[in-house]
Amino acid sequence: AQSVTQLDSQVPVFEEAPVELRCNYSSSVSVYLFWYVQYPNQGLQLLLKYLSGSTLVKGINGFEAEFNKSQTSFHLRKPSVHISDTAEYFCAVRHNFGNEKLTFGTGTRLTIIP
Amino acid sequence: KAGVTQTPRYLIKTRGQQVTLSCSPISGHRSVSWYQQTPGQGLQFLFEYFSETQRNKGNFPGRFSGRQFSNSRSEMNVSTLELGDSALYLCASSSAGTGSTNEKLFFGSGTQLSVL
Numbered sequence: 001a002q003s004v005t006q007l008d009s010q011v012p013v014f015e016e017a018p019v020e021l022r023c024n025y026s027s028s029v030s031v032y033l034f035w036y037v038q039y040p041n042q043g044l045q046l047l048l049k050y051l052s053g054s055t056l057v058k059g060i061n062g063f064e065a066e067f068n069k070s071q072t073s074f075h076l077r078k079p080s081v082h083i084s085d086t087a088e089y090f091c092a093v094r095h096n097f098g099n100e101k102l103t104f105g106t107g108t109r110l111t112i113i114p
Numbered sequence: 115k116a117g118v119t120q121t122p123r124y125l126i127k128t129r130g131q132q133v134t135l136s137c138s139p140i141s142g143h144r145s146v147s148w149y150q151q152t153p154g155q156g157l158q159f160l161f162e163y164f165s166e167t168q169r170n171k172g173n174f175p176g177r178f179s180g181r182q183f184s185n186s187r188s189e190m191n192v193s194t195l196e197l198g199d200s201a202l203y204l205c206a207s208s209s210a211g212t213g214s215t216n217e218k219l220f221f222g223s224g225t226q227l228s229v230l
Contacts, residue, residue, distance in 0.1 A: 043221030
């Protein structure tokens with residue numbers, strides 16, 4: 001079985017500063033990795049995903065994430081945040097074969113300070 | 115194209131009652147998954163349906179059940195409600211079944227269930 005750990009439950013960041021949201025996963029087999037964002041009173045939407053190939057993945061809204069197999073990490077980064085980035089961010093993982101479900105982390109609430 | 119629609123948006127029930135939540139996926143999507151979201155627990159997978167068949171199931175008690183109709187609409191039922199069932203229940207649809215590399219989940223806004 002796979003699992004995901006998001007160590008930071010809340011991250012406050014000043015507007016236009018860089019941010020990194022951490023995600024570590026555990027799995028005995030190869031995985032696909034995802035980041036989803038949930039804006040207030042909305043469902044989740046996909047930010048980016050890693051399936052294979054280049055370890056640096058670029059997503060929507062200027063976000064990117066880097067897959068690090070040796071560190072079993074998939075941290076999300078943005079060089080300069082906006083007020084509109086205030087949301088909850090979820091990292092998710094699943095095995096790259098079969099009909100496996102997505103396993104989500106507990107989420108990181110990103111708050112942008114003006 | 116309409117998004118994933120969940121009804122009702124809010125629901126208040128008392129302990130011991132049962133509840134049915136509805137989810138209409140994006141047109142053409144055959145896979146519907148349900149998740150329970152609570153503060154501090156994140157999203158917990160309930161089950162996934164694909165073409166009217168339950169294909170995956172999470173670690174929830176038998177009080178939680180679901181079904182999918184031929185038009186891909188799905189319902190989730192919780193019987194004998196407990197206080198701990200208070201949560202946001204999210205439904206997600208996908209054009210490909212779980213396991214496809216093109217899988218992308220589209221989420222509804224959820225049903226906020228409060229059990230008193």
